[in-house]
Amino acid sequence: MKTDVRECSVARTLELVGSKWTLLVVRELFLGSRRFEEIVRFTGGPRDILTDRLRSLEAHGLVTRVQYEQRPPRFEYHLTELGRSLGPIIAAMREFGDRHLAGEDGPPLRFEHSCGAEFHPVLACKACGEVVRSGEVEIAAAVS
Amino acid sequence: MKTDVRECSVARTLELVGSKWTLLVVRELFLGSRRFEEIVRFTGGPRDILTDRLRSLEAHGLVTRVQYEQRPPRFEYHLTELGRSLGPIIAAMREFGDRHLAGEDGPPLRFEHSCGAEFHPVLACKACGEVVRSGEVEIAAAVS
DNA sequence: CCGAGTACGTTGGAAAAACCAACCCACAGG
DNA sequence: CCTGTGGGTTGGTTTTTCCAACGTACTCGG
Numbered sequence: 001m002k003t004d005v006r007e008c009s010v011a012r013t014l015e016l017v018g019s020k021w022t023l024l025v026v027r028e029l030f031l032g033s034r035r036f037e038e039i040v041r042f043t044g045g046p047r048d049i050l051t052d053r054l055r056s057l058e059a060h061g062l063v064t065r066v067q068y069e070q071r072p073p074r075f076e077y078h079l080t081e082l083g084r085s086l087g088p089i090i091a092a093m094r095e096f097g098d099r100h101l102a103g104e105d106g107p108p109l110r111f112e113h114s115c116g117a118e119f120h121p122v123l124a125c126k127a128c129g130e131v132v133r134s135g136e137v138e139i140a141a142a143v144s
Numbered sequence: 145m146k147t148d149v150r151e152c153s154v155a156r157t158l159e160l161v162g163s164k165w166t167l168l169v170v171r172e173l174f175l176g177s178r179r180f181e182e183i184v185r186f187t188g189g190p191r192d193i194l195t196d197r198l199r200s201l202e203a204h205g206l207v208t209r210v211q212y213e214q215r216p217p218r219f220e221y222h223l224t225e226l227g228r229s230l231g232p233i234i235a236a237m238r239e240f241g242d243r244h245l246a247g248e249d250g251p252p253l254r255f256e257h258s259c260g261a262e263f264h265p266v267l268a269c270k271a272c273g274e275v276v277r278s279g280e281v282e283i284a285a286a287v288s
Numbered sequence: 289c290c291g292a293g294t295a296c297g298t299t300g301g302a303a304a305a306a307c308c309a310a311c312c313c314a315c316a317g318g
Numbered sequence: 319c320c321t322g323t324g325g326g327t328t329g330g331t332t333t334t335t336c337c338a339a340c341g342t343a344c345t346c347g348g
Contacts, residue, residue: 005188009241010171010234016245018164020335027154036296044149046336051297072343074295082244088267089240090154092232097153100226101160114280117271123232124268124275127261131268164306180325190307195326216314218324 021045022053034076091121165189166197178220235265
């Protein structure tokens, strides 16, 4: 059997953020956590794994580790511009969870758009600006 | 140290699709693969793990397993309506990969919107329909 | 000065998950 | 028969993850 593994952008993205805890770390940073202890507390992940994920995110340029204290040396984690461009992925997951997996008391986190309404993301076409309905997008070409 | 794990929709979504290979399986189904052998070939994942992921997706109602042949028994996998609503997550990952991690020969998969242009997803606000710029969305309330 | 507490990890060992090659069954075609 | 296809399952190895404990470097209160 040939091994025609599809080298696609989804696969490449998953290599960066596809392992356990990584996207929860990114979520935490989006929500404003900066310090290691906050990330531990709010994600609930094992400290060693979270350390590993933060180093990996840093190595890939999604996060920077900034010293905010000399003695003892203390660091903060910040999303880079590249890291912030993971926003749509987090938003899409949040939206999916809100709609289909919400707990008893609804979505635990609410966002507000500058138009004043509660923010629910939908996908739009960058070219025409129209909100996309299912069936309006098709594969144009599939290269191996 | 208190364990104030954030019970958010992102975390809940990751419980469904957060383990390795799951989202690649979903991508394959979006791209039209239906049979087990196709999923093995195009994702490159281990057969036993892919079996496990398909069963898990089925158990959560994201995928259905349909018999298309009696003797010998053969099955196809299809995304359910719920499964198709993972589209924005896949699209967001594809977009991230295309923009920041593209291989030498550009994005390997292209999509086309019904407006005629190549499709690149951007986030829009469901309420007002406007495309969202960074800084326009803020946390309205954060419940532990 | 002593002990407790905070911040940010690192370590060692156990448990779980992933991986891989090989196997199995049912059938089809030559 | 003998080979090939489709859709898995099995057994054993390797990798990851998990967890609790420890270490370091300071600060604060008494």
